[in-house]
Amino acid sequence: MFGITLILAIREIQRHLLRSFLTTLGIVIGVAAVITMVTLGNGATAAVKKQISSLGSNILMVRPGQRMGPGSGGESPPPFKNADLDAIREQIAGARSVAGQAQAQATGVRNAQNWSTSINGTTNDYLDAQTWPLASGRRFTAAEEQAGKSVCIIGNTIVTNLFQGVDPVGQRFRIGDVSCTVIGVLSTRGQGGFGNDQDDVVIMPLKVVQRRFTGNRDLRSIMVAVDEAYDTKVVQQSLSGLMRERRNLTGAMPDNFNIFDTRQISDAVSGSTKVLTGLLGAVAAVSLIVGGIGIMNIMLVSVTERTREIGIRLAIGALANEVLLQFLVEAVVLSSLGGIIGVLLALVATASLAPVMGVEFLFDPFINLVAFGFSALIGVVFGYFPARRAAALNPIDALRHE
Amino acid sequence: MAEEPLISLRGITKLFGTGPAAFQALKGVDLDIMRGDFVAVMGPSGSGKSTTMNILGCLDVPTSGTFLFKGHHVETLDRDQRSLLRRRYLGFVFQGFNLLARTTALENVELPLIYRGTPKQERHELAMAALGKVGLAEWADHTPGELSGGQQQRVAIARALVTTPDVLLADEPTGNLDTERSIEIMELLTGLNRDSGITVLLVTHEAEMAAFARTVVHFRDGLVESIEQKPLAGGAAK
Incomplete structure (x- = not known):
């Protein structure tokens, strides 16, 4: 039964190339858009991270003065001297x-x-x-x-x-x-x-x-x-203690120096690129949904058109399940074809856009799978369920359907 | 009675819709159809002739009554069993041809064989033979859009007879054709009935077409009004 259905499904696809093309196109665009956006977003994040890491990791910058807040505009804090260097070298473990x-x-x-x-x-x-x-x-x-x-x-x-x-x-x-x-x-x-x-x-x-x-x-x-081998935070604390001691700061007196961890920048920037990637992902999700609605429309319209075809098939002795299986196979074939073309298109688009936009090209199997799976699911669901409704009709009602 | 009827309807009713809008299309039809007969069903529109035909063809189900086919109860069969019955024993010709669009004549004729699981080679041979019987062997590769109405109806007949059904049901097969084409179609059906022994059920409102049949059943207001039997040799004159 499955072999027969496959023949019938492929024949129908070949006979209605425009309809097949339009169905596939919706999936192609949905899949390609999502993958391209997310891949480029990831590439941009990676590029920013790479630049951040060029600052050097695990580096603490010690500067005189408070970083911000009240008092920072007051008398200028004492600068560091060469002796401070020797003190740090001698007393701070992990430097x-x-x-x-x-x-x-x-x-x-x-x-x-x-x-x-x-x-x-x-x-x-x-x-x-x-x-x-x-x-x-x-x-x-x-x-x-x-x-x-x-x-x-x-x-x-x-x-x-x-x-x-x-x-x-x-x-x-x-x-x-x-x-x-x-x-x-x-x-x-x-x-x-x-x-x-x-x-x-x-x-x-x-x-x-x-x-x-x-x-x-x-x-x-x-x-x-x-x-x-050392935790930067611990080193930063002991460094802060040492500097307070050397600068005669006691009790509640505020620091007149600041210690800046380069990782903080890296965290801040990668945090904001994550937000950006999230935003791109949301835009991509919207385009996937729009693509899905497109697929849905074409599937619904074509099944309405095809209700008479379903009636003919039932009248000449097809079982409802055979008709359904044929529609299911058609939907699966078209959706997967569209998904594959979409993935390939996204691959070409990202690989050629990434260098132009100055971001890294990072292939992300997860988003490829998700986009493919989602559109295929929409294609199959909306190819299958309207067909099921049509196949549940009395053959004569399906035949008379306008 | 020398012979059991092939098809026997008893007290068949059909109600469309529900409540005050309900319409009773059939009000208790009793009808026997003998094997090998050529039956024309006639009557004005709304008389229930097409509804009866759809029930006979298992395309629709009666609201009540008994439907025996070869002595078996059909009214108790489920959808798939009715499909299998159509697949095995029945062939259809419709007024609107109902061929698959963009599908060649050959592929249309092959379709019932595909559902029967006939192997490819045999399928091709049987379909070509059927097209040959309706005189369209050389049109096998044409799609319905490239064929005239008469040709399309002949493809539909080839599709109906390719499975050598016991019964061929034709619902106003000449309704969309001119007289010359109509007579061609009727001669084709008469020939199938005479040479292959296929029982033919024909719905028509044209007396000219009904004249080809051996038995004419007249419907009126959802009931069988009268049945005319012709002598065995008559009717199908050239």
Whole structure:
């Protein structure tokens, strides 16, 4: 019985190509829309997460001053000193590397080229904390760090703007009033989590920046990389305790420094992209439902049209179940065909849109299955139930149906 | 009585609708149809002739009464049993042809065989033979849209006789055709009745068509009014 029904179903599909095409089209569009939106949404989330993770994970930034709230505009809080670095290194368990930073803005000049950039005065600890390898050259020597020698490690953007076509290692260029020798080039990092160019930087020994640019021995911030084996929250607490002690804060006195966990940014941003993906998912669900209604309409109309056909089949001796099975097979064949085409279309659309939109292409089997299953279900349900109603008629009533 | 009738109706009533709007189409029809007969059912519209035909064809069920087919009670059969009875013993020709659209003549004729589970090769041969009998062998690959009304009705007849049914029921088969085509169809039915022994039940309101039959049953107001029997040799004159 099933073989016969399959023949009949496939014949009917072939005979009514336009009707079959329209039914399938509804499913194709529903499935393709949902999969494309959700896949691109996931890709965007992944891309944002990747950028966030370029900030470096498990890094605590310690800065003087309160982050916000009353009192933050009052007298300026005391800056950190080099001694704070040693205290952290000695007393905080789980601090993988501790880098003090002093920052300045200056214009780099070489031959006729100039480029305004930021100078990061720090030590090799910074490169360790950021796990930022060099593309070429070498890091600072202990002697260079101690003596505050005028050497620098430059980012790729500086290479592009000041050293076109020249290997910068060993070259000298002027930055602000200081002439410095390039000893290394950082590997390229690209855009940061906030759209900033992470490669637009000149790293110099802390002492040079303090002496020649900022003119004091203050640290603008301290970067603490937390060892993987330790809980960042615990380290943050003990770090906070240490800083309060060193800054003579007692009892209810508020912190005059803040510790910022880069993971907080990452959590915040991925939270908002989740909302975005949820929104896209909702839009997609609506389009799936609209697609479903389209399928439903075509199925209902075609079954109404086909009530006479059902009557003919019953009159010449078909059992109601045979007629129903035929309609069911037709619905399943068309729905699955539409589902498969929809999945393929979505695959092509996402694979070609993802690079254009600058998001990652992530194949998500779950949404593919859900979209396929849902449209197939609608197709089958709305192909089957109206047919069941028609097959329950007396053959003569089905035959007379207009 | 020398022979048991093939079909026997006793006290058949049919009520359409319920309550005050109900309409009694049949008010107790008694009718016997003998094997191999050619019966024309005549009567004005609303006389119950088509309703009787639909009940005889198991396309509709009587409200009350007894319906014996080959001595078996049909009124107690369920839907599927009635379907199987139609599949095995009955063939239909309708006024509106009722062929499947966009389906070739051959495939239309094959359809009853498909439900019977006839193997493909045999199906094809039987369908071609049936089309040959109605003179449409060379039109096998045409769809109803490409055929004239007379041709479509002949395809419908081929579909009805491909299963070699015991009874062929034709409800105003010539109603949509001109006189020349009508006579062709009637000659075809007469030939089937004479050569294959198929019992033919014909509903018509044209005396000209009823003249081909051996027995003419007149209906009026939901009852059998009269039955005319013709001598065995008469009626189906060329």
